[in-house]
Amino acid sequence: VKLHVKNISGGVAGEIDVRNDVFGVPENPALLHQVAVAQLANKRQGTVKTKTRAEVSGGGAKPRPQKHTGRARAGSIRSPIWVGGGRAFGPSPRSYRQRTPKKMRRLAIVSVLSDKARQGSLVVVDKLDLTDSKTRSIKSMLRALEIGSS
Incomplete structure (x- = not known):
């Protein structure tokens, strides 16, 4: 599986090969539902x-x-x-505690990452070199990378 690598100005800087066992897993909605319900129940x-x-x-x-x-x-x-x-x-x-096995939790995370990679929602940035730690510069970087609602 290949993902596009962007620089902080939003331009494409290349591609990166990622592992199939993390980003090539089929979607499993039942597992995602079970893990999400367990996490919400454990918060109670x-x-x-x-x-x-x-x-x-x-x-x-x-x-x-x-x-x-x-x-x-x-x-x-x-x-x-x-x-x-x-x-x-x-x-x-x-x-309300529900024990979710570790392998199920990992598979759910991997399933979500794979789904996001298929949708093109994952953003890989080559370097996060920020000259100043200002909210304005972070906001402009996020806008250039098309992340969030800003």
């Missing part, structure tokens, strides 16, 4: 928690007699149907 904290009826303070005594009041039976004021009661089946802390 999973620290959400609500109190159940057992964890809310109070509610030990029976609020009213069982019979002869004309109202519904009630055993605790911390029941989920009462205001101030616990949450029924609320969220609890859990781990």
